[in-house]
Amino acid sequence: MIAFFNKNIGNVLMLVIADNQGTKIDYERRADITRIFREDTGETVAWNFFGKEFEKNGEIKLSEKKVWKLEDEIAEAGFMDTIEGTAASQFKVAEIVEMEDHPDSDHLHVCQVNVGNPEHLVQIVSGAPNTHVGLKTVAALPISLMPNGTLIFEGSLRGVTSFGMLCSARELNLPNAPQVRGIIELSDNLVAGLDFKEKEMWHG
Structure with missing residues (x-):
């Protein structure tokens, strides 16, 4: 939400x-x-x-x-619906548990990501060159608002569903963000599923 x-x-x-x-x-x-x-x-x-x-x-x-x-x-007001959203942060510490090449791309990867429940992995498609199994990074889950105003929803990349995106430091406007392509690389000590907190977790 x-x-x-x-x-x-x-x-x-x-x-x-x-x-x-x-x-x-x-x-x-x-x-x-x-x-x-x-x-x-x-x-x-x-x-x-x-x-x-x-x-x-x-x-x-x-x-x-x-x-x-x-x-x-x-x-x-008489509505039968509810908000059905969450006030929690949608930017989570995420661990890439599985990864395979996209069937219709030479640079995209289909990742299975732990964002807090290892029994229910989230599929996210990433094109970052440093994407690899075991990496702790930041996932923007549906529905997230990026610093540039873009809303992140469930989507499809060349026919494969992606439930969010894996973020680079530049996309999150983090200080001292690397100027090369790649998603954020967080400390291995962080627990998947935690809300991403810039001051505590980013050391750019």
């Missing part, structure tokens, strides 16, 4: 919780809440909450308590 606040258009809090995958969307408004959903499936992809107050424009972090309060407001 990604949360944005825009005080320039009615003090609206916008929550993006799913990718509409290019399909047509529709909306319904009740009281000060608008639900945006896919026309074909009815799946909720975003919520707008009007008349909110936050200190800054742009992306904001919502506490679990705040998410619960928004859930209550949705129910009070």
Whole structure:
């Protein structure tokens, strides 16, 4: 889940919780809440909450308590849906457990990645030249907002599904990021699944 606040258009809090995958969307408004959903499936992809107050424009972090309060407001407005998102960071310490060459590319790799549950590996396609089994790096999981404003969703790279991306230091705007291609190489001592914390984990 990604949360944005825009005080320039009615003090609206916008929550993006799913990718509409290019399909047509529709909306319904009740009281000060608008639900945006896919026309074909009815799946909720975003919520707008009007008349909110936050200190800054742009992306904001919502506490679990705040998410619960928004859930209550949705129910009070008469919606049957819920936010179904998470307030937790979507940038995780990730360990590449398995890797094979992409069947339709000479430089892409299909990786099975541990992001906290070794019994449920996440498939991510990477084209970084330093991708290898055993590497601890940073995974941006769906739905993540990159520093350049790009939203990360589940996608397909040449026919292979990728549930996020493995990040370079430059993509995360980290200080002293190497100017060569490659994903972040973290300490082997870090535990897969931890939230990535720049000040504690990056030593560029």
